[in-house]
Structures are given as C-alpha cells and as structure tokens.
Amino acid sequence: MLPKYKSLSTIATLRKGEIGYISEESLGSIPLKLLEMGCLPGAEVELVQMAPLKDPLYICVNGSHLAIREETALKIKILKS
Amino acid sequence: MSKNDIKVALIGNPNTGKTSLFNQLTGLNQKVGNYPGVTVDKKEGFSKLSSTQNAVITDLPGTYSINPTSIDESIVLKTLLKKDIKESPDVILVVADVENLKRNLLLFSQIKDLEIPTVLAINMVDQMNRKGITIDLSLLKKQLNTEVVLISARKNEGINDVKAAIIRCHVAAKASPLCGIDHKIDPDYFTKLKEISSNYSLYELWLMVTQNNFPETVTRDEKEKLLAFKQDVSKLKKYQHKETIYRYQEINKILKKTYIIDKSKATDLRGKLDKVFTHKIFGYVFFIFLLLVIFQSIFDWASLPMDLIDGTFAEISDFAKSNLPKGVLTDLLAEGIIPGIGGVLIFIPQIAILFLFIAVLEETGYMSRVVFLMDKIMRRFGMNGKSIIPLISGTACAIPAIMATRTISSWKERLITILVTPFTTCSARLPVYAILISLIIPDKKIFGFLNLQGFVLLSLYALGFATAVLAAYILHKTLKIKSKSFFVVEMPNYKLPSIKNVFFEVVEKTKSFVLEAGKIILALSIILWFLASNGPSSFENVEKNTIQNSAYQNLSEKELQQKIASAKLENSYIGILGKTIEPSIKPLGYDWKIGIALITSFAAREVFVGTLATIYSVEAENENTATIKQKMASEINSETGGKRFNFSVGMSLLIFYAFAMQCMATLAIVKRETKTWKWPLIQLFGMGLLAYVCSFITYQILS
Numbered sequence: 001m002l003p004k005y006k007s008l009s010t011i012a013t014l015r016k017g018e019i020g021y022i023s024e025e026s027l028g029s030i031p032l033k034l035l036e037m038g039c040l041p042g043a044e045v046e047l048v049q050m051a052p053l054k055d056p057l058y059i060c061v062n063g064s065h066l067a068i069r070e071e072t073a074l075k076i077k078i079l080k081s
Numbered sequence: 082m083s084k085n086d087i088k089v090a091l092i093g094n095p096n097t098g099k100t101s102l103f104n105q106l107t108g109l110n111q112k113v114g115n116y117p118g119v120t121v122d123k124k125e126g127f128s129k130l131s132s133t134q135n136a137v138i139t140d141l142p143g144t145y146s147i148n149p150t151s152i153d154e155s156i157v158l159k160t161l162l163k164k165d166i167k168e169s170p171d172v173i174l175v176v177a178d179v180e181n182l183k184r185n186l187l188l189f190s191q192i193k194d195l196e197i198p199t200v201l202a203i204n205m206v207d208q209m210n211r212k213g214i215t216i217d218l219s220l221l222k223k224q225l226n227t228e229v230v231l232i233s234a235r236k237n238e239g240i241n242d243v244k245a246a247i248i249r250c251h252v253a254a255k256a257s258p259l260c261g262i263d264h265k266i267d268p269d270y271f272t273k274l275k276e277i278s279s280n281y282s283l284y285e286l287w288l289m290v291t292q293n294n295f296p297e298t299v300t301r302d303e304k305e306k307l308l309a310f311k312q313d314v315s316k317l318k319k320y321q322h323k324e325t326i327y328r329y330q331e332i333n334k335i336l337k338k339t340y341i342i343d344k345s346k347a348t349d350l351r352g353k354l355d356k357v358f359t360h361k362i363f364g365y366v367f368f369i370f371l372l373l374v375i376f377q378s379i380f381d382w383a384s385l386p387m388d389l390i391d392g393t394f395a396e397i398s399d400f401a402k403s404n405l406p407k408g409v410l411t412d413l414l415a416e417g418i419i420p421g422i423g424g425v426l427i428f429i430p431q432i433a434i435l436f437l438f439i440a441v442l443e444e445t446g447y448m449s450r451v452v453f454l455m456d457k458i459m460r461r462f463g464m465n466g467k468s469i470i471p472l473i474s475g476t477a478c479a480i481p482a483i484m485a486t487r488t489i490s491s492w493k494e495r496l497i498t499i500l501v502t503p504f505t506t507c508s509a510r511l512p513v514y515a516i517l518i519s520l521i522i523p524d525k526k527i528f529g530f531l532n533l534q535g536f537v538l539l540s541l542y543a544l545g546f547a548t549a550v551l552a553a554y555i556l557h558k559t560l561k562i563k564s565k566s567f568f569v570v571e572m573p574n575y576k577l578p579s580i581k582n583v584f585f586e587v588v589e590k591t592k593s594f595v596l597e598a599g600k601i602i603l604a605l606s607i608i609l610w611f612l613a614s615n616g617p618s619s620f621e622n623v624e625k626n627t628i629q630n631s632a633y634q635n636l637s638e639k640e641l642q643q644k645i646a647s648a649k650l651e652n653s654y655i656g657i658l659g660k661t662i663e664p665s666i667k668p669l670g671y672d673w674k675i676g677i678a679l680i681t682s683f684a685a686r687e688v689f690v691g692t693l694a695t696i697y698s699v700e701a702e703n704e705n706t707a708t709i710k711q712k713m714a715s716e717i718n719s720e721t722g723g724k725r726f727n728f729s730v731g732m733s734l735l736i737f738y739a740f741a742m743q744c745m746a747t748l749a750i751v752k753r754e755t756k757t758w759k760w761p762l763i764q765l766f767g768m769g770l771l772a773y774v775c776s777f778i779t780y781q782i783l784s
Contacts, residue, residue, distance in 0.1 A: 027322055034569060035325045036146040038184045048352070049359045055457045056466070058359060058572060063181045065351065065572040067453040067466075072568070 009080060011059060012073040014047035020078035021045070022061070029075040038062030045078060087136040087251050088169070089128075090160060092192065093176030094185050095143035096446070096573035098204040101234035102176055103140040104581050106243070111585070123156075130244040139170070145184070147191045148292060148321070150567060151490040155294075161195055162285060164298040172251050173199045174243070176234075179206050179214060180574070182340055186225075186332045187325070193227065193259035194284035198250045200228045202243050207233040213343030221339040226257060235579050258284065260331045266323045277306045287324075291317055351574050358450045359572075368451055375438045376476070376542075383430040390430070394423030412614060413607070421606030424685055425599040428478060431508040433591045435477035439470065440586040444578035452570050462550050463557025465489050465568065468498040472549060475505035476542070479747045480597050481590045483754055491566040497556045499754060500764060503747050504549035504740070506542045509686040513738050514541055516690055520713055521731030544739055548771075598685075598746035605684035605745055612655040613681075623652045647697070655680065669737065669773070670730040670780040672718070682743045689738070729783035733776040741772035 014020055022030075024041045039045070039061050048065065049058040055070040091106075093099040103111075107126025124140040141160060142153040149155035163169040173192055177185030182203065193199050209215070222229045228246040232239030262271065262284060274290070275283045280298070289295050290310045299307070311317065357363050398419045405411040442448045448470065456466030467489045474482035482502050489495040506514075515538075522534045616623075627633065627648045633641055650656050659677035666676050678692040690709060697712040716725035742748065748761040755761070 027326070028319070030322075031567060031569075032148060032318075032321055032325065033146070033150055033567065035322060036148070036187055037569065037571070038329075040326060040329055049355055050361075051359070051454060051457055052361050053457060056453055056568065056570075058355070058453060062183065064184055067449070067456070067568075067570040067572060069456065069460075069568045 009078060010074050011045060011047070011057065011068075011076045011078055012054070012070050014045075014057075014078070014080075016047055016050060018080070019044055019046045020080045023077040023079050026075065026077035029077075031072065031075075034066075034068065034072065034076075037066060038064040039066075039076065045076075083135070085134070087130070087134065087247060088171045089136050089138045089247055090170035090173045091138055091140045091176065092157060092173060092188065093143060094145050094178065094181075094188060096571060097143070097176045097178040097185065098234045099140070099143055099176045100582050100585075101579055102174075102202065102204065102232070102240075102243070103138065104585055105234050105237055105240050106138055128244070130248050134248055136244075136247060138174075144188065146188055147288060151488055153487050158288065158292055158294055161192070161197070162288065162294060162296045164280070164296055170197065172247050173197050174202060174247065175199060176202050176204050179203050179209055179216070179231075180212055183329070183332055183336055186336070187328055189225070190259045190328045190332060191284070193225070193257075194262065194282065196256040196258055196282040196284075198254055198256050200230065200243065200246045200250050201225060202230045202232050202239075202246075204232050204234050206231040207236055207238070213345065215341045215343075217339040221335070224335040224339060225259065226255075258282065260328050262287065262324050262327065265327050266320055270320075274310060278303050291321055351572070354575050355450070355572065358447065359453055364450070364454050368454060371442075372473075375435070378438075379431055379434050379477075382434050386430040387427055390423065390427050394419060394426070398423075413610065416614070417607045417610030418603070420691065421603040421610075421684075422599075424606060424688065424691075425595060425602050427687070428508050428594070428598075428685075429591055431511075432477040432481070432594050433587055435474065436481070436587045436590040437583065439474060440583045440590075441578045443586075444576070444582055446573040446575045449570050449572050453572065456568060456570075460566075462553040463494065463497045463560075464501075464553055465491065465494040465498070465566070466570065468494065471498050471502050472505055472546070475502040475507060475549075478507050478509075478594050478598065479503045479505070479744065480750050481593050483747070483750050484593065486754070490568075492564040493560060493562040494564075494566060496562065496755065496760070497553050497560070499751055500556060500760060501549040501552045503742055503744065503764065503768065504545050504552060506545040506739070507686075507744075509744070510541075510545075510738055512687040513682075513689045514538055514735065516710060516713070517726075517731050517735050517738075519710060520726050521728050541735065541739055548740065597750060601746040601749055602685050606688075609655065609681050609684060609688075612658070613650055613653050616649075616653040616657070620649070620652050623648050650677070668780070669776045670733045670784060672725065675730075675734070679737075679743075682738075683745050685746070686738060686743050727784075729780050732783055733780035736779045737772045737776040739772075740768055740775055742768035 009020070011020065022039060022041050022043050022045055027041050030039055030041075043062045045059055045061040047057060048060050051057075056067045057070065057073050058065070058067050059073075060066075091099060091103055103124070103126060106128045110127040112125055126138045126140070128136045128138050130136050139160070141157045144154040144157050147158055147161065149158050160168075160170070161173075173195075175185075175189045175192055177189065189199070189201055203216070216231070218229060218231065228250045230239055230242045230246050232243060234240070271283060271287075274286050277286060278299075281289075286307065289299065290307050293311065295304055295307070358367060398415045401411065401415040401419060405414070439448075442451075451469055452466035454466075455469045459466055459468050468486070471482040471485045474485055479502050482505075483499050486495045486498045486502075489498060518534050518537050522537050525533050527533050527536065624645050627645045628641065630644075633644055636644065655677055656673070658680060659673040662676045662680075663671075663673040666679070671679070674693070674697075678689045681688045681692045693713060694709045697709070697716060713726050714724070717723070718725045718727075742765045748765060751761040751764060752758055
C-alpha cells in the first residue's frame with residue numbers, strides 16, 4: 001500500500017534527496033521506454049542529483065538509476081508523502 | 082560454421098556484463114561483420130560447448146526491451162523476428178544483472194514470449210553476499226520455465242554451466258510463453274490478431290504491428306491484415322503500456338517467492354561517488370581535468386611508436402627501391418603502396434590510446450555521468466549528451482567517432498553530431514599543425530611559463546571544438562527535421578574495468594579505422610602516386626631537359642637528381658592540376674606547390690607534409706621534419722621576394738586545415754551512416770567554403 005499523500009506534483013518538482021510515488025493517473029503519459037525501465041505507477045522515486053538548471057535529473061526508481069530530461073520528468077506525476 | 086552448430090543470440094540490458102560473457106565464451110574467436118542493409122556491426126564468435134557440440138554466438142546490442150528506440154536496438158528486434166532457418170537463432174541467451182533482476186526480467190519475459198528456447202544467465206553473482214541478495218534457484222527455474230544459470234562472467238565462473246544449459250535447452254527445444262499477453266489486456270483483440278497466422282507466436286504478431294517491422298516471410302495477405310491493426314494508434318500505445326505493467330506484475334509475483342534482497346547490507350559506493358562525479362561544479366572540474374590528463378598522455382605515449390612506424394616504413398621503402406629491379410612496379414611499391422600503408426599505420430598509436438581511455442571510462446560507468454553532465458549544454462546546440470563521446474573520439478579519428486553516434490536515438494541530434502564531428506582536431510591534422518606552427522610561431526614563453534607554440538596548438542584544438550559546436554547550433558536552427566528527441570541514460574554501478582573487455586574494445590575500434598580508412602587512404606595514395614609520376618606527352622622530356630639545363634651543370638649527382646624529381650612533379654598531372662587551381666588559391670596566399678599539397682591531402686591530411694617534402698625535393702632517405710622545415714623556411718615567394726611560409730600564409734593554412742573537409746574516408750563513412758550522398762556533399766562543400774572564406778580573411782588581414 002502507498003503511504004498517505006500530501007500533494008500532487010511531478011518528478012521535476014522534487015528536491016534533491018526527496019522521495020515521491022509515481023501516480024496511477026500518469027500511466028498514459030509515461031514514455032514506454034521509461035515504463036520498461038521500471039518507472040511504474042506506484043513505484044517509489046528518489047531524486048538523487050540534478051545537473052545545473054535542474055536538467056537532466058538523476059533519479060532512482062525501482063532499483064534503476066536513470067538520468068531523464070526535465071521535459072520527461074514533467075510528464076510523470078507523483079504523490080509526495 | 083557447420084550445420085550442426087547451435088546458433089545462439091546473446092541478449093541483455095546494457096551494463097549487465099554481456100560483453101564479458103561473450104568474451105569468455107568465445108575468446109579470440111570473434112569477428113565483426115555487418116548486418117545486411119544496416120550499418121550496425123555484427124559481432125560473432127565461435128564457442129566450443131562440449132567435445133561434440135559447437136555454437137556460433139551473436140552478440141546483439143545491449144537493450145532494455147525488444148521495442149527499439151535507436152538503430153542499435155532495432156537490430157535485436159530484426160534478428161529475433163527472422164524466420165530464416167540460416168539466420169534465426171536456435172537458442173537465446175539472456176544475460177541479467179543479479180542486482181537489478183526485476184528490470185532485467187522484463188526483457189527476458191518479452192523474449193520468452195517469442196517462443197524460442199531461452200537460457201537465462203544471472204551475472205555478477207559474486208556480488209550477492211555484499212549486496213544482501215539470496216535466490217531460490219530451483220524455484221526460479223520452475224517459475225520461469227527455463228534454464229537458469231548463476232554466473233560471474235568476469236571471474237570466469239559458471240561459464241561451463243552456461244554452455245551445458247545451452248545444449249540442454251537446444252535438445253529439449255522447449256519454448257512456451259511466460260506472460261501470455263492475450264487474455265489479460267483485451268482477449269477479443271488479441272484472439273483476432275492471433276488468427277491472422279499460425280506461423281508466428283502471438284507476441285511476434287504483436288511486435289510486427291507495434292513496431293511496423295515485417296519479416297520477409299510474412300505473406301502479403303497477412304501483412305494487410307496486420308496493418309489493419311495499426312489503424313488505432315492510441316489503442317496500440319495504451320495496450321503496450323498495459324502489457325508492460327502486466328509483465329512487471331508477473332515478474333514481481335515470481336521474484337517475491339524466489340528473490341530476497343536485504344537492503345541494510347548494501348553498500349552504496351555509487352551514491353558516494355556520484356556526489357562528486359555528477360556534482361554541479363566538481364563534476365565539471367573533474368571532467369575537464371580528466372580530459373587534460375587524457376590528451377597529455379596521448380601526446381606523451383604516442384610519439385615514440387609513431388616515430389618508430391614512420392622510420393620503419395621509410396626504411397622498407399628505401400630497401401624496396403634499392404633491392405628490387407628498377408621499373409614501374411618497384412616505383413609503385415616503393416613510392417605508392419608502402420608509404421600508403423605507413424600513412425595508415427602511423428595513426429594507430431594515437432587512436433588506440435584514445436580508445437583505450439574511452440573504453441576504460443565506459444567500462445567503469447563514468448561515461449554515463451559525462452552524458453548526464455553534458456546533455457543540457459549539448460542540447461542547446463542541437464545535440465545530445467551522448468554526442469560528447471563522438472566529439473571526444475573525433476580528436477583521434479572521425480571514422481570510429483561517427484560510428485559511435487549510433488546510440489543516439491533522435492535522428493536530428495545524431496545527424497548534427499555526424500556533420501560536425503569532422504571539425505574536431507583529428508590526429509591527421511596534427512603533423513600539419515606541428516610543422517606550420519614550428520615555422521611561423523617563435524619558440525618562446527609567454528607569461529613566463531606558457532610555451533607559445535604549445536599555446537597555439539591548444540588554441541587550434543579549441544577552435545576545432547568551438548567550430549563544431551557553433552556549426553551544430555546553425556544546423557540546429559536551419560535543419561527542418563522532425564524527430565522525436567527522447568533521452569534516458571542509465572547510471573550504472575561503478576566497477577573496475579576488465580582488462581579483457583578493454584583490450585577487445587580497443588582492438589575492434591582500431592580495426593575499424595584501419596579497415597575503413599585504410600583502404601581509402603591506400604587507394605588514394607596509389608592514385609596520387611600515379612598522377613605525380615606521370616604526365617602528358619612532354620613529361621618524357623623533363624628529365625633530359627633538366628640534365629641539359631646549363632644552370633645545373635655544376636651540381637652534384639645527388640642535387641641533380643633532386644632537381645629532376647622536382648621538375649618531374651611540376652610537369653606531372655598533379656603539377657598541372659596544382660597550377661590550374663593556383664589562381665583560385667592565390668587570394669589565400671598559396672602557390673601551385675601548396676595547391677598540390679592541398680589536393681593530395683584528400684587521402685589524409687598529413688600527406689601535406691610528405692607532398693611538400695617531395696616538391697621541395699628533400700632527400701628521400703632523409704625525410705625528417707627538420708629538413709622539410711628548413712626547406713619550407715627557405716622557400717621564397719617569387720613575387721614578393723619574401724618568405725613563402727611567412728606568418729600570414731602559415732596562419733591562413735592553419736585555418737584552412739582546421740576547417741576544410743579533406744578526408745575521403747570520413748566522407749565515405751558519412752555516406753554509409755546517413756545512407757545518402759547528400760550529407761557528405763554538404764560537409765565537403767560547406768566546410769570547404771568555410772575554410773576558403775576564413776583563410777581568405779586571415780591572409781588578407783595579416784598580409
């Protein structure tokens with residue numbers, strides 16, 4: 001079960017070291033490739049590091065350590081605990 | 082390859098040690114070929130599975146899924162969908178990383194659904210204790226309904242188990258799907274899809290529809306029916322998403338029973354190192370420092386073997402000349418072929434050393450961090466974080482660099498990277514720069530510590546890189562190509578590089594240079610030799626006329642021979658060509674002799690030096706830079722009475738060589754990678770025009 005959420009936002013709004021949970025409703029907007037790499041609805045996602053200007057973002061999700069661009073991160077809605 | 086050999090396709094996510102396993106299974110029995118119709122290298126190796134059974138193993142590009150997003154990855158799909166008895170694999174060997182088994186099993190589940198016998202090799206099991214992982218192997222085998230082997234490819238552990246499993250799997254020929262996608266998503270839809278053909282598994286048909294990839298064996302009727310399923314694109318997309326979620330659900334179910342990870346035991350080396358390597362400031366500082374170290378080492382380490390190669394080939398050439406019977410064939414060998422081969426091999430030290438560094442950086446996992454750091458910057462200029470690897474490789478040779486763009490999924494970003502890579506200062510420009518700089522730049526220190534000549538050389542490197550970036554920006558703004566730019570890069574665990582993998586990588590990249598560039602440089606050397614040693618009808622009399630020239634009567638035999646060689650070149654086809662283009666290059670400050678050198682540079686830029694050596698009739702036996710330099714320094718401009726290679730001409734030439742596209746081999750590779758002559762021609766004329774205009778301005782301002 002997912003923990004209780006306070007707010008709805010996207011991966012791009014996470015702060016360094018902060019954790020969120022990918023929301024079910026963003027399923028349609030997550031690129032297939034990211035889905036295949038473990039960016040699944042319900043998964044815990046941590047923002048590990050960001051490049052200057054917050055782009056790209058280095059995230060850890062489902063055991064995968066991935067760098068994604070801000071434009072992609074904006075498409076993935078999350079729930080912060 | 083004999084008929085009974087098992088055809089094995091090796092597949093896995095990137096960074097799972099797939100290459101290590103391939104190297105362990107095949108050793109030195111590898112060869113790199115081409116897939117028909119596409120440019121991706123096909124790596125094949127031969128492996129002895131048992132005393133009676135052999136296998137041919139194809140190493141497919143690393144991928145996270147069968148659904149491709151780059152040219153590299155599309156090979157995996159193409160190979161697996163083939164129904165050709167000769168080429169389709171008998172057994173698929175999937176390599177997975179023990180630490181990230183869940184994600185690795187996604188690819189495995191897709192492959193299993195193709196209904197081809199599959200072996201799963203779980204790699205890096207030597208890390209299990211350290212990472213707190215336990216696996217119930219027998220239950221996992223049962224759940225996955227396949228052969229599962231635990232291995233540690235780098236330590237050469239479990240390799241024999243893999244071989245035995247391949248044989249067992251081949252004999253059993255058991256092939257059942259893992260996640261039947263049909264009844265979970267939309268049973269009606271998938272039943273209709275399945276009814277189209279019984280020759281293919283449901284998942285194969287589904288892939289043909291979603292990936293628009295139809296093997297030749299599909300009949301016209303089948304294809305039409307399949308295309309009908311493509312009508313509703315949003316539905317396809319939705320079902321692909323559902324399929325992936327469903328696969329993960331199944332994988333989670335299986336792993337829950339068979340795979341336990343105790344996170345408290347895990348040590349987080351990656352996290353600690355990434356705090357520095359991907360840091361906003363320190364990350365860049367470290368990267369720049371690393372680049373400086375790399376380039377310094379290339380110069381330090383490569384000069385000795387390069388001199389050795391240079392000297393050896395000069396000796397072989399002399400030996401051939403003095404020991405073989407005089408004639409055209411001997412001349413061809415001694416003056417065309419041998420120096421041609423030498424001209425190819427001379428680059429190997431620099432290229433091999435740079436690729437050694439790149440291979441190490443990739444093996445350790447650091448390269449992904451560079452891609453992360455550079456993506457935003459490169460994107461401003463229409464490229465991709467991944468473009469940084471071709472741009473660095475370009476400082477050795479543009480050919481392997483352009484081939485390294487294949488991992489970039491966006492066509493526009495890849496094309497721009499291909500087009501601008503030749504601006505980076507490759508190793509063939511270096512000898513030209515070196516001799517011109519030593520001629521026109523005084524050897525003194527500025528600011529008390531900086532060597533001025535070294536500083537100019539460094540500036541030329543910077544100029545090359547800056548031009549590449551600027552050209553990319555212009556292309557980015559002018560090229561109207563719609564292509565989806567999608568970027569995701571995995572940040573793998575840091576690990577020590579495997580010497581074996583690095584070695585194979587360096588050998589492969591160097592080989593690609595020698596074979597691709599080599600044949601063109603060699604062919605051009607021979608053509609140029611012919612043009613330089615033959616001429617129109619009056620050419621025959623040149624030698625006689627020179628000997629009879631009263632001004633030369635007091636010369637020694639040796640000096641006379643030099644005058645003859647020089648006069649011959651002037652009257653040869655290439656000399657005539659040089660004189661023909663003289664009016665057009667005069668505004669840049671060049672005469673017909675430099676014109677000849679510009680033309681011959683199309684074989685490889687460094688031929689410039691050798692050509693001038695011949696034109697200025699430097700003794701062939703004594704062809705070291707010092708003598709060529711002296712000759713060039715004393716060459717007089719007959720119109721002004723001043724030095725031919727004065728500051729303004731030298732600078733103009735430096736600029737010309739920095740910008741002009743003088744490499745046939747690169748043009749050929751660009752043609753191959755872009756599948757049209759349009760782009761290489763744009764490079765040739767675009768870069769040529771830029772070189773001409775900039776050299777013109779440089780010369781006119783400075784003189």
